[in-house]
Amino acid sequence: MRTPTKITLAALTLAVLAGCSSTGPEQPAAPTEDKKPATPSTGGATGAPVTQPQVGAKQMTPEEALLAQLKDPNSPLSKRIVYFDYDSYAIKDSYAPIISAHAKFLIANPKFRMLIQGNTDERGSREYNLALGQKRAEAVKRALMLLGVNEAQIESVSLGEEKPRMMGTDEASYAENRRSEILYSGEY
Amino acid sequence: MIKFFRLMTAVLGLVATAAHAQLTVEITGAGANRIPVAIANFAGEGLLPQALTGVVRADLERSGLFKMIDPGPAQVPENAAIDLNQWKDRGADALALASILPVPGGRYEVRMRLYDIARQNKPDGMIFVFAPATMRETGHRIADFIYEKMTGEKGVFSTRIAYVSKSAGRFELKVDDADGQNPRTALRSTEPIISPAWSPDGSRLAYVSFQAKKPIIYVHSLATGAQTVVANFKGSNSAPAWAPDGKRLAIVLTKDGSSQIYTINVDGSGLNRVVSSSAIDTEPQFSPDGQFIYFTSDRGGSPQIYRVPAGGGNPERVTFEGSYNVTPRLSPDGKSLAYVTRNGGRFQIASMDLASRQVQILTDSSRDESPSFAPNGRMIIYASEIGGRGVLSAVSADGRVRQKLSGQAGGDVREPAWGPFNQP
Amino acid sequence: MQARNGVAAALAALFLIAAPARAALFDDDIARQRIEDLRADTKARIDALTQKLEQSQRMQGDLGNQIESLRGEIAKLRGQVEVLTYELEAATKRQKDFYLDLDNRLRVLETQPAKPAAAAEPAVDPAAEPRDYEAALNLLKGGKYPEAQVAFENFIKAWPKSNFQPAAHYWAASAAFQTKAYSRAAELYQQLYAQWPADVRAPEALIGLANTQQVQGDAKGAKKTLETVVAQYPGTSSADTARQRLKQMASKK
Numbered sequence: 079m080r081t082p083t084k085i086t087l088a089a090l091t092l093a094v095l096a097g098c099s100s101t102g103p104e105q106p107a108a109p110t111e112d113k114k115p116a117t118p119s120t121g122g123a124t125g126a127p128v129t130q131p132q133v134g135a136k137q138m139t140p141e142e143a144l145l146a147q148l149k150d151p152n153s154p155l156s157k158r159i160v161y162f163d164y165d166s167y168a169i170k171d172s173y174a175p176i177i178s179a180h181a182k183f184l185i186a187n188p189k190f191r192m193l194i195q196g197n198t199d200e201r202g203s204r205e206y207n208l209a210l211g212q213k214r215a216e217a218v219k220r221a222l223m224l225l226g227v228n229e230a231q232i233e234s235v236s237l238g239e240e241k242p243r244m245m246g247t248d249e250a251s252y253a254e255n256r257r258s259e260i261l262y263s264g265e266y
Numbered sequence: 267m268i269k270f271f272r273l274m275t276a277v278l279g280l281v282a283t284a285a286h287a288q289l290t291v292e293i294t295g296a297g298a299n300r301i302p303v304a305i306a307n308f309a310g311e312g313l314l315p316q317a318l319t320g321v322v323r324a325d326l327e328r329s330g331l332f333k334m335i336d337p338g339p340a341q342v343p344e345n346a347a348i349d350l351n352q353w354k355d356r357g358a359d360a361l362a363l364a365s366i367l368p369v370p371g372g373r374y375e376v377r378m379r380l381y382d383i384a385r386q387n388k389p390d391g392m393i394f395v396f397a398p399a400t401m402r403e404t405g406h407r408i409a410d411f412i413y414e415k416m417t418g419e420k421g422v423f424s425t426r427i428a429y430v431s432k433s434a435g436r437f438e439l440k441v442d443d444a445d446g447q448n449p450r451t452a453l454r455s456t457e458p459i460i461s462p463a464w465s466p467d468g469s470r471l472a473y474v475s476f477q478a479k480k481p482i483i484y485v486h487s488l489a490t491g492a493q494t495v496v497a498n499f500k501g502s503n504s505a506p507a508w509a510p511d512g513k514r515l516a517i518v519l520t521k522d523g524s525s526q527i528y529t530i531n532v533d534g535s536g537l538n539r540v541v542s543s544s545a546i547d548t549e550p551q552f553s554p555d556g557q558f559i560y561f562t563s564d565r566g567g568s569p570q571i572y573r574v575p576a577g578g579g580n581p582e583r584v585t586f587e588g589s590y591n592v593t594p595r596l597s598p599d600g601k602s603l604a605y606v607t608r609n610g611g612r613f614q615i616a617s618m619d620l621a622s623r624q625v626q627i628l629t630d631s632s633r634d635e636s637p638s639f640a641p642n643g644r645m646i647i648y649a650s651e652i653g654g655r656g657v658l659s660a661v662s663a664d665g666r667v668r669q670k671l672s673g674q675a676g677g678d679v680r681e682p683a684w685g686p687f688n689q690p
Numbered sequence: 691m692q693a694r695n696g697v698a699a700a701l702a703a704l705f706l707i708a709a710p711a712r713a714a715l716f717d718d719d720i721a722r723q724r725i726e727d728l729r730a731d732t733k734a735r736i737d738a739l740t741q742k743l744e745q746s747q748r749m750q751g752d753l754g755n756q757i758e759s760l761r762g763e764i765a766k767l768r769g770q771v772e773v774l775t776y777e778l779e780a781a782t783k784r785q786k787d788f789y790l791d792l793d794n795r796l797r798v799l800e801t802q803p804a805k806p807a808a809a810a811e812p813a814v815d816p817a818a819e820p821r822d823y824e825a826a827l828n829l830l831k832g833g834k835y836p837e838a839q840v841a842f843e844n845f846i847k848a849w850p851k852s853n854f855q856p857a858a859h860y861w862a863a864s865a866a867f868q869t870k871a872y873s874r875a876a877e878l879y880q881q882l883y884a885q886w887p888a889d890v891r892a893p894e895a896l897i898g899l900a901n902t903q904q905v906q907g908d909a910k911g912a913k914k915t916l917e918t919v920v921a922q923y924p925g926t927s928s929a930d931t932a933r934q935r936l937k938q939m940a941s942k943k
Contacts, residue, residue: 168758203562203635204460204681205505205562208481208548209547212525224750224754226747235501565765566766566770567766570772586773
């Protein structure tokens with residue numbers, strides 16, 4: 079059932095390196111604006127709070143350019159969803175270009191952070207689905223790290239079966255819900 | 267009174283429909299040999315705001331183990347001289363008589379006598395003093411008494427059930443009496459709440475809330491309403507399960523990548539990893555003796571149930587049939603294991619006798635989840651789906667008795683957890 | 691990208707250092723040529739490094755994929771080993787149970803010729819009596835009538851004081867009847883009735899006796915025996931059976 083992540087990494091690596099050298103110098107490194115504060119650290123918890131980019135001054139122009147790039151429907155960066163097979167957390171080959179594009183972007187923009195949310199369809203145990211969603215998010219994170227992205231830039235979380243995109247109980251809806259979603263700083 | 271009684275017989279099997287019901291309990295399948303019991307109308311019942319006899323009858327009836335014999339309209343005091351043969355001829359194996367008397371302080375005393383006609387045992391009796399506010403509770407305790415005398419096992423009519431309701435995007439963690447009455451809301455949230463788990467003494471509920479945009483484990487005190495965080499580590503915090511001593515919890519954290527099982531003190535200290543693997547390990551559950559932690563893992567390529575000594579050690583696989591077996595729940599006597607199995611594309615509740623490894627599928631629906639044993643081990647409550655709506659159902663451990671617990675119209679109910687006996 | 695920036699800085703520095711000395715020491719052309727050479731050399735080095743980095747990253751990616759793939763394979767294999775181990779254990783246990791059962795049966799058969807020797811010194815094993823009885827009963831249940839008859843007859847001799855005596859007589863007779871040893875069956879049924887008339891099996895023994903009499907052509911004797919059942923054991927199911935049989939016999943005439 080579980081096929082390995084068969085991304086054609088050779089091609090990916092080349093693409094990433096090419097992208098790296100071309101975008102290198104004009105990197106603006108503008109501070110990002112957070113719409114929401116960092117995860118509220120509920121009192122008494124022993125956990126380390128998740129670090130988020132600092133709220134900074136409003137030099138919006140280069141920032142806006144980057145965000146526009148992320149949303150441009152012609153750019154592979156606007157593709158933010160990786161779909162999975164039932165009960166599987168293996169990334170399919172067809173997602174290689176999308177993952178490579180996001181890796182390039184993160185390497186070129188080290189101040190940008192990414193949140194990967196893993197999701198499942200509603201069948202089966204909620205807790206098992208929460209764990210499965212975590213694996214799906216982790217799979218995308220690992221693929222990005224193998225392409226040279228700094229781990230500190232990526233956070234992976236699971237929403238299990240709690241946040242479906244489609245409410246139906248047919249295979250089409252289930253397939254739509256078995257996914258990892260990619261969000262950038264300012265989008266979560 | 268006569269009118270009331272007619273009503274009672276008319277809704278036989280469709281009980282607990284009073285105005286304050288959160289869940290409506292309906293029997294959809296009964297045991298093969300139900301014990302015929304006659305419960306005469308309690309003498310002096312007119313003193314009470316609501317008929318106590320009805321509560322007792324409804325409880326026993328709903329268990330699926332009793333059949334109510336029509337006792338006639340008369341109120342019979344507990345010390346009345348009666349002709350047992352006459353009751354035997356009516357088909358009653360047992361007869362309960364009771365009187366209600368006012369006692370100082372606006373309270374009442376109920377005296378009950380139970381005649382075991384079939385086994386010709388000496389009559390048993392009990393006396394309760396109660397305030398009008400605890401009338402239903404008293405009725406449940408009388409029903410528990412009759413249940414225990416007639417079946418030899420403790421009744422669960424005085425216990426409570428926690429569950430999560432969802433309507434219009436709002437989530438509520440609720441606690442009802444076992445008959446679906448007296449609903450209380452422990453927590454409201456706009457984000458999902460999952461995996462409620464009762465502390466062994468029934469005073470607290472552990473649960474997982476997504477309120478902070480990611481799963482965090484809290485403990486809620488039912489008496490004070492106070493919520494405290496047990497685990498808020500990087501990543502997900504989920505699947506809390508109490509140790510039998512009520513001091514520690516088994517939990518699942520993803521702080522190091524994939525889901526792994528830990529134990530932690532209720533105050534959040536003393537984190538200890540139980541098993542480690544590169545696969546998914548989740549849904550821990552202590553065995554009643556505290557010796558083992560049962561859990562779900564896909565370390566063997568498909569989700570299966572394993573167990574490991576609670577202090578750590580080598581995991582041992584428990585389920586072998588099928589390619590999807592999750593959510594292990596031990597019976598209170600530790601002898602059987604209820605879990606969710608995928609059976610030809612349908613998700614159903616199964617039960618395994620741990621000694622013989624015999625497996626029995628208990629349900630025949632297709633979207634069954636979250637089994638939870640009643641504290642006497644007789645019934646298993648679980649989440650199911652009817653017409654796209656989340657409902658709660660219950661099935662007896664032998665698969666014979668079935669109940670449906672419907673929530674209020676328009677809402678989903680899910681994630682049931684049956685509370686323990688000894689509740690404050 | 692870091693390396694590239696570094697190299698650019700180095701080049702700039704080199705250029706600055708070289709500039710003032712240019713006129714004094716070198717021709718412009720020579721200087722330019724040298725810088726060109728240096729640049730080409732540096733570029734070659736960077737290209738080589740980039741290539742190496744590419745290669746190692748590609749290798750790393752491949753390794754990552756292989757590890758994921760292996761992990762999945764190992765999980766599957768682990769699952770198969772778990773299932774196979776479980777099935778093997780179950781099969782081993784079942785085989786052992788079969789063996790024990792077979793061994794028990796064989797022991798009964800093998801001890802059969804040694805019967806006279808056994809009479810000499812009866813072993814005082816308290817568990818032996820019910821075990822022998824059970825073994826004989828199992829033979830009967832298994833349809834091994836000749837062996838069952840022998841086993842019960844042995845039991846009757848070996849355990850004269852046993853509480854199982856009436857039952858052993860009854861089953862020995864039943865086994866004998868099945869092997870068509872009617873006289874012996876009749877004898878055993880009669881012994882049971884004579885010695886333990888109050889035993890629950892006594893009326894059934896008489897029914898059995900009537901059966902043997904009937905198959906041996908003694909209708910009169912059978913009738914008499916059935917009448918005894920009706921008279922002596924009223925209210926029993928055996929009496930009902932006897933009454934029915936008598937009715938049948940009457941209608942046949």
